[in-house]
Amino acid sequence: MHEITALLAAFLGASPAATAATVFVFDIPRDLLSLTGLALNHRRGAQDPASGLAADQVTLVIPVVNDPEGLLVSLRSIRGQRCPPAQIIVVSDGSTDHTNAVLTALHARGNIDRLIINDRRLGRGVSGNVALHFVQTAFVMFIDCDTRLAPTALAALQRRLTERPDAGACSGNIAINNHRASLWTALQQLEYMVAIDFGREFADDFNAMTCCSGALSMYRTRHLQAIGGYSPGSGEDLGTTLRFRRAGYEVHFEADAWAYTDAPESLPALIRQRLRWDRDAFRLQILQYRQWKKQSARERLGNTLQRYDYILFTFLPTLMLPFLVPIIASVPTVQRPAFLAGGYIFLVSVAVLTLAPAFIAYRGRTPFFLLLLLPIYPAYQGVMMKAVRLYAYLSEAVGHASRGDRYVPARIRARLDQSDP
Amino acid sequence: MPADPAASSQKAIRYAPVCPDCRGQWLQLNGSCPECGGCVLQPVPLAHHIPCAGVFEAPDGLEQVEYCPKCRRRDVADSDHLEAVGEVYHCLDCSAHFPEPVMRLYCRDCDFNHRFADVGFEVIRASSQAEGPVDA
Numbered sequence: 001m002h003e004i005t006a007l008l009a010a011f012l013g014a015s016p017a018a019t020a021a022t023v024f025v026f027d028i029p030r031d032l033l034s035l036t037g038l039a040l041n042h043r044r045g046a047q048d049p050a051s052g053l054a055a056d057q058v059t060l061v062i063p064v065v066n067d068p069e070g071l072l073v074s075l076r077s078i079r080g081q082r083c084p085p086a087q088i089i090v091v092s093d094g095s096t097d098h099t100n101a102v103l104t105a106l107h108a109r110g111n112i113d114r115l116i117i118n119d120r121r122l123g124r125g126v127s128g129n130v131a132l133h134f135v136q137t138a139f140v141m142f143i144d145c146d147t148r149l150a151p152t153a154l155a156a157l158q159r160r161l162t163e164r165p166d167a168g169a170c171s172g173n174i175a176i177n178n179h180r181a182s183l184w185t186a187l188q189q190l191e192y193m194v195a196i197d198f199g200r201e202f203a204d205d206f207n208a209m210t211c212c213s214g215a216l217s218m219y220r221t222r223h224l225q226a227i228g229g230y231s232p233g234s235g236e237d238l239g240t241t242l243r244f245r246r247a248g249y250e251v252h253f254e255a256d257a258w259a260y261t262d263a264p265e266s267l268p269a270l271i272r273q274r275l276r277w278d279r280d281a282f283r284l285q286i287l288q289y290r291q292w293k294k295q296s297a298r299e300r301l302g303n304t305l306q307r308y309d310y311i312l313f314t315f316l317p318t319l320m321l322p323f324l325v326p327i328i329a330s331v332p333t334v335q336r337p338a339f340l341a342g343g344y345i346f347l348v349s350v351a352v353l354t355l356a357p358a359f360i361a362y363r364g365r366t367p368f369f370l371l372l373l374l375p376i377y378p379a380y381q382g383v384m385m386k387a388v389r390l391y392a393y394l395s396e397a398v399g400h401a402s403r404g405d406r407y408v409p410a411r412i413r414a415r416l417d418q419s420d421p
Numbered sequence: 422m423p424a425d426p427a428a429s430s431q432k433a434i435r436y437a438p439v440c441p442d443c444r445g446q447w448l449q450l451n452g453s454c455p456e457c458g459g460c461v462l463q464p465v466p467l468a469h470h471i472p473c474a475g476v477f478e479a480p481d482g483l484e485q486v487e488y489c490p491k492c493r494r495r496d497v498a499d500s501d502h503l504e505a506v507g508e509v510y511h512c513l514d515c516s517a518h519f520p521e522p523v524m525r526l527y528c529r530d531c532d533f534n535h536r537f538a539d540v541g542f543e544v545i546r547a548s549s550q551a552e553g554p555v556d557a
Contacts, residue, residue: 114519114520115520115521116507116520118506118507119507122469122506123474125474126469126474126476126506129469129474129475129476130467130469130476130506130507132476133467133476133478133509133518134509134518134519134520228473228474228475228490228491228492229474229475229476229491230474231473231474232471232472232473232474233474236474412471415471415472415501415502416471416472418502419471419472419502
């Protein structure tokens with residue numbers, strides 16, 4: 001115990017600049033803010049979200065590419081909804097395997113109300129926009145084809161939008177379905193607990209939600225139609241949410257609307273996914289929407305907070321990561337090992353401080369074995385994922401790496417490049 | 422219907438749809454509106470403006486599109502940034518629009534569109550004694 005205290009003292013006392021930089025780069029201010037939000041927040045969940053809701057108000061849209069098994073899981077969870085959707089539209093976006101045959105059979109059996117088959121792949125956003133053309137209900141909900149919904153997910157989202165007439169969109173809570181599959185999925189579950197269940201709810205308290213996730217979001221149909229539907233290219237969910245905000249609509253987060261989704265199980269797959277997400281975030285928030293600039297003289301407080309949330313707590317700490325090396329090098333050589341060890345102990349302590357209350361207050365299934373991962377969580381979240389994010393930013397800034405992303409069909413990508421060099 | 426003793430020596434060679442109302446056999450496939458059952462349908466191309474992901478109807482064809490209703494760009498019709506992404510059908514009776522018409526069987530005798538589930542099918546069999554097709 002005495003040694004740990006000594007190491008912490010070495011970290012906190014060696015160099016004020018190095019200590020401050022470490023605290024900033026490793027997201028400690030943001031995590032502590034989320035923790036404050038958790039303490040202040042009155043967690044809901046007692047009321048039945050389905051009671052008293054108007055029926056037949058929601059159309060559910062599911063874009064699918066070559067994944068009939070995932071779709072069957074989704075449809076099973078949709079059948080179990082306390083407040084079922086009025087209509088289910090499935091868009092097969094250029095599927096090349098037996099997906100179309102399965103969908104045709106499901107359509108004939110009445111499991112799908114409307115089936116749209118794109119002969120050529122158009123991408124997720126455009127497929128959503130094609131489906132949006134046929135939506136006639138007040139609300140439209142989009143999920144991924146492998147998303148499994150909790151029985152009250154649809155009702156909880158509908159209730160939130162019904163209670164907030166100014167709200168244009170509402171995103172739901174997401175947990176990892178396969179969190180026991182590997183070390184990486186377990187770490188992602190920890191990350192989702194902090195970033196989504198607490199991070200987004202904290203942002204929602206200040207009306208500063210950044211992204212309505214493509215895996216689970218509901219929109220007021222006329223508002224989504226008014227802004228022309230989803231944005232082009234990859235990161236269509238983030239781009240659409242930012243356009244929603246700029247159009248003056250409120251964007252919310254409903255923590256009681258749960259969906260379970262499969263996460264990448266291997267490290268290469270996880271890195272590929274994060275590179276795509278981080279490039280999209282950088283391209284949209286920095287290059288396209290220039291989030292460091294005020295949008296207008298009458299910018300709403302929520303939009304200001306949303307911009308600074310990304311700039312201060314995601315973008316700048318990532319850019320500062322390489323500067324940690326010379327800052328740490330400035331620590332006298334004899335004190336450096338103790339400084340590094342003390343720093344890591346400090347980060348683990350903060351992770352425990354942040355995540356332990358999160359475990360207690362978490363509304364999803366709480367797998368307590370994840371607590372065993374707390375000692376490596378700072379290395380995963382603060383070093384590895386931050387390095388991936390930094391690489392994503394640099395590759396996007398220098399080489400427009402997102403142009404090679406296969407998430408968007410090559411034919412569409414080429415035209416997007418022509419129109420926006 | 423009493424069993425035909427010769428049926429075992431016959432094999433089914435086709436099915437003839439029979440109108441459930443008038444028993445007529447002159448039925449043909451017809452697309453109809455899923456909302457009202459009307460058969461006066463107008464196909465309308467659905468256009469996709471690639472740079473903004475706008476999807477909209479182009480009733481006069483893609484060549485006649487004056488501007489993209491989402492991003493308001495005007496130089497879209499003669500560019501390769503506009504593509505067809507399918508068709509929608511407008512029902513001229515009830516104004517509904519839908520991605521695909523429901524296929525029904527139209528009876529020319531009683532001038533009515535019948536759902537597949539309502540239509541009966543008679544089996545046309547071929548006799549093994551080379552007497553030609555007979556009704557079962």
